[in-house]
Amino acid sequence: MTMDRGLTYSCGVCERTFAYDIPSCPWCGEALTRNVSGPSTVISVTRVETPSIGHEEVPYWCALAADTEGRRALHKLETEALVGQVLDTTADEGSGGRAGIIGTGVMGRGLAELLLTLGWSVVIVSRDATRAARIASAVLARLERVMDEVEIAAAGARLVTTDDLSVLQSCDVVVEAVAEDLSIKKAVLAQAEPHVRPDALLVTNTSGLELDAMAAVLEHPERFGALHFFNPVVRMRLVEISGSNQTSPDTIDALEHLAIRLGKTPIRVKARPAFVVNRILMPLIGEAIRSLEEGAADAEHIDEAVRLGLNHPMGPLALADLIGLDVVLEITENMRQQTGDEAYAPRPTLIRMVAENQLGKKTGRGFFDYS
Amino acid sequence: VSGAWVMGIGKTKFGPTQKSTLHLAHEAIIAALDDAGIGPDELDAIVVANFLGGPNEGQLHLNSVVAGLFPDLHIPAWRVESACASGGVAVHNAVALLGTYPRILVVGVERMSDVGGLQLTRNIAMAGDRLLDQTVGLTFPASYALVAQAHMTEHGTTLGDLDLVSLKNHANARLNPLAHFSHKTVTLTEIEAGPTIASPLRLYDCCPVSDGAAAVVLSSTPGSSSRDIAITGSAVAVDAISLAQRRTLTGFPAAAEAARKAYAQAGITPADVDLVEVHDCFTIAEIVAMSDLGLASPAEALRMIRNGETYPEGALPVNASGGLKAGGHAIGATGVGQICELVKQLRGEASSRQVLRARRAVAHNVGGVGGSCAVHVLEGRS
Numbered sequence: 001m002t003m004d005r006g007l008t009y010s011c012g013v014c015e016r017t018f019a020y021d022i023p024s025c026p027w028c029g030e031a032l033t034r035n036v037s038g039p040s041t042v043i044s045v046t047r048v049e050t051p052s053i054g055h056e057e058v059p060y061w062c063a064l065a066a067d068t069e070g071r072r073a074l075h076k077l078e079t080e081a082l083v084g085q086v087l088d089t090t091a092d093e094g095s096g097g098r099a100g101i102i103g104t105g106v107m108g109r110g111l112a113e114l115l116l117t118l119g120w121s122v123v124i125v126s127r128d129a130t131r132a133a134r135i136a137s138a139v140l141a142r143l144e145r146v147m148d149e150v151e152i153a154a155a156g157a158r159l160v161t162t163d164d165l166s167v168l169q170s171c172d173v174v175v176e177a178v179a180e181d182l183s184i185k186k187a188v189l190a191q192a193e194p195h196v197r198p199d200a201l202l203v204t205n206t207s208g209l210e211l212d213a214m215a216a217v218l219e220h221p222e223r224f225g226a227l228h229f230f231n232p233v234v235r236m237r238l239v240e241i242s243g244s245n246q247t248s249p250d251t252i253d254a255l256e257h258l259a260i261r262l263g264k265t266p267i268r269v270k271a272r273p274a275f276v277v278n279r280i281l282m283p284l285i286g287e288a289i290r291s292l293e294e295g296a297a298d299a300e301h302i303d304e305a306v307r308l309g310l311n312h313p314m315g316p317l318a319l320a321d322l323i324g325l326d327v328v329l330e331i332t333e334n335m336r337q338q339t340g341d342e343a344y345a346p347r348p349t350l351i352r353m354v355a356e357n358q359l360g361k362k363t364g365r366g367f368f369d370y371s
Numbered sequence: 372v373s374g375a376w377v378m379g380i381g382k383t384k385f386g387p388t389q390k391s392t393l394h395l396a397h398e399a400i401i402a403a404l405d406d407a408g409i410g411p412d413e414l415d416a417i418v419v420a421n422f423l424g425g426p427n428e429g430q431l432h433l434n435s436v437v438a439g440l441f442p443d444l445h446i447p448a449w450r451v452e453s454a455c456a457s458g459g460v461a462v463h464n465a466v467a468l469l470g471t472y473p474r475i476l477v478v479g480v481e482r483m484s485d486v487g488g489l490q491l492t493r494n495i496a497m498a499g500d501r502l503l504d505q506t507v508g509l510t511f512p513a514s515y516a517l518v519a520q521a522h523m524t525e526h527g528t529t530l531g532d533l534d535l536v537s538l539k540n541h542a543n544a545r546l547n548p549l550a551h552f553s554h555k556t557v558t559l560t561e562i563e564a565g566p567t568i569a570s571p572l573r574l575y576d577c578c579p580v581s582d583g584a585a586a587v588v589l590s591s592t593p594g595s596s597s598r599d600i601a602i603t604g605s606a607v608a609v610d611a612i613s614l615a616q617r618r619t620l621t622g623f624p625a626a627a628e629a630a631r632k633a634y635a636q637a638g639i640t641p642a643d644v645d646l647v648e649v650h651d652c653f654t655i656a657e658i659v660a661m662s663d664l665g666l667a668s669p670a671e672a673l674r675m676i677r678n679g680e681t682y683p684e685g686a687l688p689v690n691a692s693g694g695l696k697a698g699g700h701a702i703g704a705t706g707v708g709q710i711c712e713l714v715k716q717l718r719g720e721a722s723s724r725q726v727l728r729a730r731r732a733v734a735h736n737v738g739g740v741g742g743s744c745a746v747h748v749l750e751g752r753s
Contacts, residue, residue, distance in 0.1 A: 019503055019616055044524070044620055046516035047570040048508060052492035055508035062513045062569075064614055072615045076507035083524060 006037040008071045017071060037073065040065035042085045063087065096120035096158075100168040100196075102188055103177035104135040107205050110233030111175060112139045112159070114262060117146060117234065121158040123167050125192075132161035168195040173258065175227065177205040180330050182213060189224075190217040201254055203227050207331060208274035210338065215244035222248040225255050228275055229264075231323070239264040242271045273338035274331060281319075282332050282344070288316035289347040292367070299367045317367040321360030329354050372636050375466045375602040377749070378474075378588045379407025380711040385583035385699025386551040387484040392430065396437055396480045399584035399704070403476065407588040408596070411441045414588075415472035417448035420461035420479035421703035426494040427486050437478065447472070454498035455652060458706025459607070459736025459745025462587065466605040469591035479707035480584040491580060495702075498739040503613040512577055512653065514614060514740035516569035519655040521620035523571065526669040528658065530571060534562045535676050536654040537575045537696060543683065544693025546724040551581045551699025576654040578694075583701030585708035597752055600714045604633030604748030612742035623741025626663035630735070630746045634665075637748035639731060641665035644748075646687070646716060646726045648709040650737040651694040660735050661689065664746070688726045691716065706736035706745055717751030 009032035010017040011025035017035075024031055045063040048055070061077040065087050075087060096119035101108045104126045115122050116139065124139075126132035136159055143152050160167065168174050174196045178188050185204060196202050202224045204214060215221035225243040230236035239259040243252050252268065259266035269275045274282060291302050303315020320328050329346050336344040353359075353366065360366030381402025383395050390398070396419075404411060419437050424430040434448040451461040458479035465475040483491060496510045504514070522528045541557035544550035557575065565574030593599050610625040611617065617624075634640060641664060649660035661672040666687060675681055681689040692698045692712040695705060713732040715721045721729075734747040 019500075019611075019613065044517040044520040046513050046520060046572075047567070048510065048513045048516075049567045049569060050492060050510065050512065051489055052496060052508070052510050053489050054493060054505070055510070056489065060508055062507055062509050062517065064517055064620070072617075074503060074507045074509055074613065074615045083520065 006040075006067075006073055008035045008037065008073075009033065010035055035069070035071060037067040037069075037071050039086050039088055040067045040073065042081050042083050042087060043072070045081050045083060047080070097172040098170055099123070100125060100171035100174040101177055102126075102174065102192060103179075104131055105177060105179070106231055107229060107233065108175075108177035109135055109139055109142075110231060111177060111205070111229060113142050114234050116143060116155045116159060118262060119158075122160070123171060124159070124161045125163065125165060125168065126161070127163055129161070129163040132163065136161045165192055165195045168192060169197055171196070171200055173201040173203060175203045175205055180207060180209065180327065180334070182209045182334075185209060186214055186217045189214055193218050193220070198223075201225070201251065201258070203255070205229055207278050208272070209334060210273075211242060211244035211247075211271040215246045221246035223251050225251050226271070227255055227259060228277075230277070237263075237265045238277070239266045240275045240277060241266045241268050242275060244271060273335050278331055279335070281316075282328065282335060285316045285320045285328055286332065286344075286347055286350075288320075289349050292317070293347065293349055321366035321368055321370070323360070324362055325350060325359045325366055326354050372466060372603055372605050373470070374591045374593075375469055375605065376590050376593045376599045377602060377710065377714050378409070378590045378594055378596075378599055379403040379405070380585075380587050380714045381406060382549055382585040382704075382708050382711045383583045384549045384551075384553075385581040385701045385704070385708070386579075388582045390582070392424065392428065392433070392480055392482050393436060393439065395482070395582065395584035396478050396586075397440055399480070399586035400437075400440065400476065400478050403478075403586035403588050407594075409474075409588065411444055414444075414446060414474055414476050416446055416465075416468065416475045418461045418465045418475060418477045419448065419450045419703075420452075420457040420477065420707060421450060421481060422452055422454055422457050422498075423481065423483065423494050423702065426497060427491070428482060433480070437480075452703075453743040453745075454738035455650070455700070455702050456607075456706060456736045456738030456743040456745050457703045458585070458708065459734065459747065460706070460738070460743060462589075462602075462707060462710055462747060463605045463607045463745050465589050466602055469589060473591040475589045476586060477589065477707055478584060478586040479701075479704035481701040481703040482582045483580040483702070484582050498612070498742070500613040503615050509614075510569065511740075512569040512572055515653040515655055516572045517614055518620050518659065518740065519571050519576075519653070522655055522658065522669070525621050526673065528655070528669075528673060530563075532658065532673055532676055533571075533576050533654040534559060536651065536657050537562050539676075539679075539682055540651065540657075540690050540694045540696040540698070541575075543691055543724060544697035546722075547693050547698060550693040550697055551579050552693065552697040557697070572653055572655070578652045578696050578700040581699035581701040583699060583704045583708070585701075585704040585711050587707055587710050587714070598718050599752075600717050601750045601752075602747055603750050604635075604637035604639075604746070606630075606632035606636065607743065607745045608632070609743050610741055612739045614740060617741075621669065622659060623663050623737065623744060625741055626660065626735065626737060626744040626746070627665070629744045630664045630733075633733070633746040633748050637731075637750070639748065643731055644687075644733050645729050645731050646691060646713070647689055647733045647735060648692060648712055649689060649694065649735040650705070651690055651696045652700060652737070654696060656737065657689060657694065657696070660737075664733060664735055683724055683726050691721070691724050691726050706734070709734040709736060710747060710749070713749050717749055719751075
């Protein structure tokens with residue numbers, strides 16, 4: 001559940017105003033009118049210097065502002081504001097836009113779930129229409145945890161699955177979430193681009209493949225960039241944001257704004273192999289596998305040591321199982337090829353396990369047994 | 372109030388401790404029962420006040436947990452949570468129910484020192500509206516910082532005024548052995564040098580986080596002891612919690628309403644009040660409390676503070692105990708602890724911090740930034 005800041009609801013009879021989108025006026029029983037606040041003037045403001053969970057980065061500013069009708073709202077700002085200053089607090093009309101997702105893997109599904117939860121309309125495109133339809137019902141089934149039947153039906157009406165790329169013309173943003181393979185991504189982006197409106201954002205969810213190479217196949221590379229979401233998309237707060245050498249600064253700003261609208265914390269990173277998180281994670285997993293190969297301890301104890309010693313919520317081997325060992329191998333190989341650094345070479349045990357189809361949680365067996 | 376007397380009081384020291392929730396509750400309860408001169412089997416009901424047992428300790432259902440102190444005593448007990456006003460609301464709850472349960476034990480307890488800073492700040496912020504306040508990082512200090520900022524704009528309040536409130540309450544705490552900062556002398560220089568928490572509030576504008584417990588035994592009939600103190604007014608009023616839903620920042624309408632009702636029950640006016648314990652979770656809150664309780668206009672409150680009139684020997688002693696600011700804020704225990712303190716004062720048992728001519732006293736306990744307010748009027752026997 002989220003809140004549209006700058007929206008209030010008032011009763012035409014008793015003229016009371018409410019901060020919530022409630023079904024009716026508790027006093028009069030009347031339906032409420034929705035008010036969209038325009039620019040608002042700061043009444044009081046504080047510079048917060050103490051961090052808390054959810055607000056770790058300080059300082060930030062909390063401002064109470066009122067619009068010309070006297071409707072008040074609180075705002076979090078990253079820059080200083082003064083009493084009397086006018087803020088542009090105009091609410092986004094309707095929280096949801098329309099997004100296209102190409103790909104039906106775990107990231108595509110997670111992104112669809114997130115967007116539907118936030119009120120967006122979603123188009124899922126797959127080469128296989130039957131598969132896309134099956135994925136759609138799986139996504140809607142996930143929503144049962146957080147929505148009632150009426151809301152799920154409404155979400156279902158906002159979800160379209162197709163094998164026809166031309167449907168993407170209706171989308172404000174199109175996200176490519178196909179396999180983490182540069183040649184596949186290049187081909188998909190080149191095929192999709194003619195169907196993406198010139199004013200729409202074209203986004204890849206790569207975890208760190210070469211953005212310049214992807215941009216090179218596009219007619220309008222300036223509106224193309226990367227939003228690297230993390231699995232599970234609904235829960236993980238980080239989004240890595242990056243662009244190619246042709247991405248415009250406006251596009252980077254728009255990507256950042258989009259990530260914030262989706263409730264995420266965006267971090268801008270340089271377009272280098274595996275960005276930041278995977279660049280650090282893959283060697284960590286590699287060293288955990290090496291520790292296993294060298295008999296430092298068994299898998300369970302290696303993970304426990306890292307959890308307790310580094311204060312990680314999950315050990316590297318269990319995390320590798322969750323990500324999928326094939327994906328770990330793919331990213332590691334990409335890192336080695338892009339950097340030319342043999343230090344990133346995948347460990348022999350990883351290569352062997354993938355060859356034996358021990359891919360982690362999804363096959364029931366990886367470093368740990370899930371059967 | 373048809374008949375409510377405080378028969379017994381008990382309070383632990385407020386401040387960090389290794390003692391468990393139940394250990395703290397035990398200490399306050401046994402002291403209150405001993406003070407009342409009764410045994411647990413003479414109680415008809417127990418009310419437990421607590422705010423953050425859930426998020427801080429994973430411990431809810433404290434009424435049943437506290438019942439563990441009295442095996443085989445199957446009397447009714449329930450837990451009251453109204454953020455930082457949990458204690459005051461619990462006392463009001465008990466007063467209102469004395470017709471059904473003639474003798475009620477109210478115990479407030481809180482443990483906060485185990486939880487890390489980031490988590491604790493978030494947990495306390497749970498008193499705010501999740502969607503309107505928490506999502507924009509409006510922590511507890513930030514809420515009161517907005518109040519302070521507005522007070523400065525509207526009434527010309529200065530940092531120097533806030534310093535004086537802090538200085539007085541720290542000085543008072545030195546005379547209160549149960550205060551969080553009873554051991555610590557705080558100078559104006561230290562107060563002025565405190566780092567900013569949420570501008571304009573600095574470290575010494577904020578109350579500490581304390582562990583502690585406080586208990587009172589209430590009775591519907593006065594005992595034979597002249598030490599029994601009457602509760603002549605008891606009121607609770609609430610308001611929407613988010614400052615975005617209010618029309619004013621420099622006063623809490625719920626506190627003013629609770630005060631109006633409590634005074635009417637007691638048949639008094641603010642001029643009849645000899646001393647007050649107010650909810651100074653932040654220095655600015657003490658100034659706001661003085662006007663909400665009708666004791667002074669904002670301008671008069673500032674004048675009184677500048678003239679030292681709110682010291683224990685002044686015309687209107689405010690927080691002779693050290694308040695929350697220096698006495699400590701063991702959240703669920705705070706409102707109950709205020710009653711304990713005033714009972715001591717009205718009995719003339721407050722030793723070195725005794726206020727002279729203490730006959731009528733008011734306790735003012737606030738949850739969130741004016742969302743829940745409890746006001747009690749107590750009268751000693753003349």
